[in-house]
Amino acid sequence: MLGWLFDAQVTIAGHPILWREIIGNLFGLASAIxxxxxxxxxxxxxxxxxxxxxxVFLGGVFSTPQAVDLYGQAGRQVFFIVVSVYGWVQWRRTRQASGGEGPAVIPRWAGRTGWIQIGTVAVVGTVVFAYIFRALDSYGPWADAWIFTGSLLATYGMARGWTEFWLIWIAVDAVGVPLLLRAGYYPSAVLYLVYAVVVAYGFTVWLRAQRAERPSIDPAAESSPAAVG
Structure with missing residues (x-):
């Protein structure tokens, strides 16, 4: 079964596409929802x-039809797993603290300190990883570096319950779609477009929940170290 999943392909408009790329992106979409x-x-x-x-994204290593290595795209999957375990634990703790009845997370703004942290990591991370990916001969190193850095920030923000994480995802998708189209990862590019719609709607959903569930919290008050640490 695993062997079939690893090698199975479908040809669409003359382009061979791996089923694991399609399935992986569908699971990613389900996770976003x-x-x-x-x-x-x-x-x-x-x-x-x-x-x-x-x-999928280590095309040269795993002999995908594209044979293109996107080290940022591949590397971020590893970091996603680490951050996702953190988010999983955090949300479970929140749910358990409410007796299993409340929401897994209560949306809130990151606050001024959080915004400074996000901006600093976004700039420094993109520059550092762009040079690393270029040294590794990654395809589109600067775009790949922002996708890598922005995706980690968005996932961490989701784990913390920061409403802004949806906006970071939109910025990631805006860069990711052109990069994936140029590299020939068509299912991923299409799913990125779908993600953009989902995350835009997700932002409004979390914003409404934030206003309904935290009406007495002033966003400026959330900028204190205790709120974002």
């Missing part, structure tokens, strides 16, 4: 997607 609904199962479903897509 679960995150929008603040369901704990979003994390293990996302981890499954990460494992599948890791093998």
């Amino acid at each position: 679960g995150g929008m609904r603040r369901q704990i199962w979003a994390w293990p479903v996302g981890i499954t997607a990460n494992v599948l897509l890791f093998t």
Whole structure:
């Protein structure tokens, strides 16, 4: 069964496409929808997607039809798994603290300190990883570096319950779609477009939940170290 999943392909418009790329992206989409609904199962479903897509984006290593190595795309799957385990634990603790009845996370703004942290990591991370990926001869190193850095920030923000993480995903998708189209990863590019719609809607869902469930919290107050640490 695993051997079939690893090698199975389908040809669409003359382009061979791996089933594990399609399945991995569908699991990723399911995880995004679960995150929008603040369901704990979003994390293990996302981890499954990460494992599948890791093998897809190392095209030269795993002999995919594209034979293109996107080290940022592949590397972020590994970090996704680590951050997803953290998010899984955090959301379970929140749910258990409410007696199993409340939401797994209560959305909130990151606050001024959080915004500074996000901006700093976004700039420094993109520059550092761009040079690393270029040294590794990764395809589209600068775009790949931002996708890598932005994706980690968004996943961490989701684990923390920061409403802004949806906006980071939109910025990642805006860069990811052109990169994946140029590299020939068509299912991933199409799913990125679908993700963009889902995350835009997810932002409005979390924003409404934030206003309904934390009406007395002033966003400025959340900038204190205790709120974002």
